[in-house]
Amino acid sequence: MEQLNRLRLECAKNQKRGLHFILASVIIWLGIACIFLSPLPPLTKNLLTFICTGFLLPLSLFISRLIRVDFQNKTNPLSKLGIIFSMNQLPYLLIAMWIYPTIPAKMIMVIAIIFGAHLMPFSWLYHSKVYLGLSIVIPIFALLVGLNFSPAILAIAMIGVEIIFVGLLILENRASL
Numbered sequence: 001m002e003q004l005n006r007l008r009l010e011c012a013k014n015q016k017r018g019l020h021f022i023l024a025s026v027i028i029w030l031g032i033a034c035i036f037l038s039p040l041p042p043l044t045k046n047l048l049t050f051i052c053t054g055f056l057l058p059l060s061l062f063i064s065r066l067i068r069v070d071f072q073n074k075t076n077p078l079s080k081l082g083i084i085f086s087m088n089q090l091p092y093l094l095i096a097m098w099i100y101p102t103i104p105a106k107m108i109m110v111i112a113i114i115f116g117a118h119l120m121p122f123s124w125l126y127h128s129k130v131y132l133g134l135s136i137v138i139p140i141f142a143l144l145v146g147l148n149f150s151p152a153i154l155a156i157a158m159i160g161v162e163i164i165f166v167g168l169l170i171l172e173n174r175a176s177l
Contacts, residue, residue, distance in 0.1 A: 024059035033155035042104040089118035109146025
């Protein structure tokens with residue numbers, strides 16, 4: 001058990017608790033907000049939103065180099081687990097694809113809920129209270145904002161949530177790594 005905890009802490013340290021992915025998410029949500037503030041038709045906005053999400057991996061790779069994060073961390077076997085944790089959201093994107101033409105105004109809400117919920121396993125991997133808390137708060141927040149406001153407002157709100165997430169991760173990294 002001690003060796004497992006050592007590997008978890010090493011993963012958290014070498015990957016700065018996934019800070020590069022969350023920084024990339026700020027940029028992705030900024031792009032999505034721009035899309036939803038445009039006069040494009042709803043289905044076009046949804047298509048462009050899916051395209052934006054495809055930039056997460058290359059953006060996070062680029063940011064990892066800027067902030068000196070070991071993107072692959074091949075020496076730690078738990079890094080592969082992080083990839084599995086990331087991939088667990090892919091089947092749920094089928095729900096977002098169904099929402100796309102069926103209830104176009106709610107697709108972004110579903111994507112935000114999926115994003116937030118997929119963070120929970122990272123709370124264990126990175127030994128992070130920030131991931132745990134936000135994996136609960138983001139889906140509830142996205143549901144409430146998404147049901148009561150326009151998709152553009154939700155996208156702007158998600159930028160704020162992601163910026164707060166970045167700040168909390170920086171603080172958590174400084175405090176424990």
